[in-house]
Amino acid sequence: MKINALKSALMSGEYDGRLGYIYGEAAVTKQRERYAAAIDAFVALYGADREAALYSVAGRSELSGNHTDHNHGRVIAASIDLDIIAVASPNGEDIIRVKSEGFHEDVIDINVFTSPRENPEGNSDELIAGMVAGFRQSGYAVGGFDAYTTSNVLKGSGISSSAAFEDMVGNILNHIYNNGEIDNVEIAKIAQYAENVFFGKPCGLMDQVACAVGGIVAIDFADPSSPIIKKLDVDISGAGYNLCITNTGGNHADLTDDYASVPKEMKEIAAYFGKSVLRDLEEENFIASIPLLRDKYSDRAILRALHFFSENRRVAEQTEALANSDLDAFFANVIASGRSSYCYLQNVYTTKNVEEQGLSLALCLSERLLAGKKSAWRVHGGGFAGTIQAFVPSSSVASYREAMDAAFGVGACMVLRIRPVGAIKL
Numbered sequence: 001m002k003i004n005a006l007k008s009a010l011m012s013g014e015y016d017g018r019l020g021y022i023y024g025e026a027a028v029t030k031q032r033e034r035y036a037a038a039i040d041a042f043v044a045l046y047g048a049d050r051e052a053a054l055y056s057v058a059g060r061s062e063l064s065g066n067h068t069d070h071n072h073g074r075v076i077a078a079s080i081d082l083d084i085i086a087v088a089s090p091n092g093e094d095i096i097r098v099k100s101e102g103f104h105e106d107v108i109d110i111n112v113f114t115s116p117r118e119n120p121e122g123n124s125d126e127l128i129a130g131m132v133a134g135f136r137q138s139g140y141a142v143g144g145f146d147a148y149t150t151s152n153v154l155k156g157s158g159i160s161s162s163a164a165f166e167d168m169v170g171n172i173l174n175h176i177y178n179n180g181e182i183d184n185v186e187i188a189k190i191a192q193y194a195e196n197v198f199f200g201k202p203c204g205l206m207d208q209v210a211c212a213v214g215g216i217v218a219i220d221f222a223d224p225s226s227p228i229i230k231k232l233d234v235d236i237s238g239a240g241y242n243l244c245i246t247n248t249g250g251n252h253a254d255l256t257d258d259y260a261s262v263p264k265e266m267k268e269i270a271a272y273f274g275k276s277v278l279r280d281l282e283e284e285n286f287i288a289s290i291p292l293l294r295d296k297y298s299d300r301a302i303l304r305a306l307h308f309f310s311e312n313r314r315v316a317e318q319t320e321a322l323a324n325s326d327l328d329a330f331f332a333n334v335i336a337s338g339r340s341s342y343c344y345l346q347n348v349y350t351t352k353n354v355e356e357q358g359l360s361l362a363l364c365l366s367e368r369l370l371a372g373k374k375s376a377w378r379v380h381g382g383g384f385a386g387t388i389q390a391f392v393p394s395s396s397v398a399s400y401r402e403a404m405d406a407a408f409g410v411g412a413c414m415v416l417r418i419r420p421v422g423a424i425k426l
Helices: 003-011 014-024 025-046 123-137 159-176 184-199 206-213 254-272 283-289 290-294 297-324 327-345 358-369 395-406
Strands: 053-064 074-090 094-100 105-109 145-151 214-220 228-231 241-247 374-378 385-394 415-416
Touching: 003 025, 003 053, 003 254, 014 025, 014 395, 025 053, 025 074, 025 094, 025 145, 053 123, 053 159, 053 206, 053 327, 074 159, 074 297, 074 415, 094 123, 105 123, 123 159, 123 184, 123 415, 159 184, 159 206, 159 228, 184 206, 184 415, 214 297, 254 290, 254 297, 283 290, 290 297, 290 385, 290 415, 297 327, 327 358, 327 374, 327 385, 358 374, 358 385, 395 415
Parallel strands: 094 145
Antiparallel strands: 053 074, 074 145, 074 214, 094 105, 214 228, 241 385, 241 415, 374 385
């Protein structure tokens, strides 16, 4: 609808039901004001005489399956109530303009920026161009649009700001030019392509799927072209627990090599056996071959492979536990997953700067603060810097957040809600 009518509908409460469903009833007023501010920012940039719509894509939390997806493993993830929102309008050109709050405007000609740069720069315009290229390769329609976005999915926070941004570009293209008929899983696959090929980051598919699909999902990537996605109908908050994510103040800048080393080393082990990924390898053959592997590969690569096999089994156990609402078993495996990530995957701090170990400190504090309570904690997201997660009894949330904020800064500890939907047009 016309942008002024859109704002009037928003402020008169026509979207309140939708906002309550996505963010919870207590957050409706705050979110209404947030979307209204985004509309005002769009108008200031692109004018009021436009037809526009509102869009949202969730951030995500990886609940289990740390660095398994890129080797066709299993993960459990959830969409959360931190998200990227957008006001977007078709512009009748072959130009895409995206102004994200706090960043410069990206402007690309979709008929010029059609292939990746020889040396990817890690810029957001590459993600936009990659999404357009991926849509075209899949036979979907594309076109120009203007969009203003704002996000509380913090960069470097382990809740997938880049995946949410990619999915948002796909979400807008889907609804403006494809009548909203493209499945969100397909958008997620294109988003992975954009990040791998145009942005130059060899990520798996979990982040994009979790942000796009929504809710708590168990995903099996045995066949990445057709991942098995199982929605898990479990209300962790209703059972008396909050998901707390603490941002330790580190960020993911200049850590691309650290992230890339994980799938690289895992796939080197798989290649020794003539396989492309560890999921295709018999664990018994791998274990029996460790003496030979040590002559050819690093001990860290072998440890990371060991993590993969154990983590993949844990996810299957946790999926069953959640399906049966067995939080004791689920939490026990959350802690086991975190210990495996710390000891064997080794993604809790970067060897480029061993003196900075915010994640290690946050995990240690969580263990002390939650001792004796039914709870769990682990590294969150890709690791090396950024965030940890903890499942905290609701009665302990205030004291836990106070202690974590004292250590890492006011607002460092975020108490989150798992939202039921991923990438949507409001």
